[in-house]
Amino acid sequence: MTHYSWFSVFSKALSGNKGWDRAWRDPEPKAAYDVIIVGGGGHGLATAYYLAKEHGITNVAVLEKGWLGGGNTGRNTTIIRSNYMIDGNTHFYEKSLQLWEGLSKDLNYNAMVSHRQIYNLFHSPSQKEAFAKRYNIMRSCGIDGEILDRNEVMKELPYLDYSPNARFPVYGAAKQPRAGTARHDAVAWGYARGADMRGVDLIQNCEVTGFQRDASGAVVGVETTRGAIKAKKVGIAVAGHTTQVAEMAGLSLPIESHLLQAFVSEPYKPLIDTVITFGAGHFYISQSDKGGLVFGGDLDGYNSFAQRGNFHLIDHLLPEGKAMIPCLSRLRFQRTWGGIMDMTMDGSPIICKSPVEGLYINGGWCYGGFKATPGSGWCFAHTIANDRPHEFNAKLTLDRFRRGYAIDEKGAGPMPGWH
């Protein structure tokens, strides 16, 4: 496998870019593995990578029903941040952000991580208090964060609506300087290549259709569209389909699948060099390196496996954008799409051993799991390798609902569509 470097780029360019090898192999599935990961999105691939790199477990296969990174990893709006307040989330997302910081170097693959900051606007004194509480908790945990007043926001984001007509005048903003964006596909590809280099088999077009169980009920392998494969341990990381796959093992999870849309405009000149969220509704925006303004907002609200959204959400979202940044009224859409979110009952994820021996669950990422990709893979690998969680994911368990320890950042209660 070629090591990517200035030298390799330069020398291959001189030879007409002919000599590049493929970035990973395309192996046939073996009869048995030590660990099988179901789902070749960012989380599954990162898990395989860290199993090999951190724990020396290389007899691993990642089984993906479509193509690598073709799920939510390839559909999301790529915002990364660690501004979470509730114990259980705070340190986990911060670990993930720290892994993002060294990721391109670690993977020898340019994940285009850009610490372009995030601004969470607020529009009233009480909203400011809520953000100040959240950001103070972060700061007391050593995570960067600042609270800006209106004048400071005016200097840093001059294109917002500060006119007397503004429907929701900007009162200030919370800012996380280390937050930003990363290139979604590159993250999947970088982890895939890193895992493959360490011996992991990446098997595409291979859908898991059932689990093999032994007499004690433990999972000892999977049934797939490419035949049965044995495994000592099976981890699932299938985002919106977590309940579907867990059901094959007889588990009923506190998760509903919902729809989230995203939007991209025609490419424009550089306008927004950061990430901004609107506080008087749910709208967020950034600009891709190609110039497209990338934005999104709320879930469509109803249960869905359709990967295709409805118009009402668009109708609701665009006026919010315009209320925040008036010049957006001249934008032209290029594309819209949707992804299936596995929304949990408290809006926080699950990374743990399941009640079924040999089966491990990574899911419930809601609409915020892209930022979690490195931390999730890192913690899931630790959990699978050692049969117990790392302290960073110790609270992200399935039984927290049963025990009364929900991690509900928004305080919405067991209503998945409201988080």
Next chain:
Amino acid sequence: MRITCPCCGERDYGEFAIYGDASRQRPHMDDTDFETWYNYVYTRPNPKGRHLEFWHHVQGCRQWLVVERDTVTHEVYGVALARDVVTLPDAPKAKRKGAK
């Protein structure tokens, strides 16, 4: 997506607000079984296909409805007034006018 409200006829879904899963029945308030309440509060069927759910016709007659809808195609199979199809084990039996 369009929902045919029993009172108002076929309307755009934007007039309605969804409340979510309507397949579970709230246990009797005197029921102290832990599993029963855990399942009621935290688990959902989450089917890929036909799903029973509550919708509220907020911008119409303001009736609560139970809708059967496909979560893959978004096709709506049936709509009923919630008060006609939902029973609560501990609700006082109120007789509506005209009800037998």
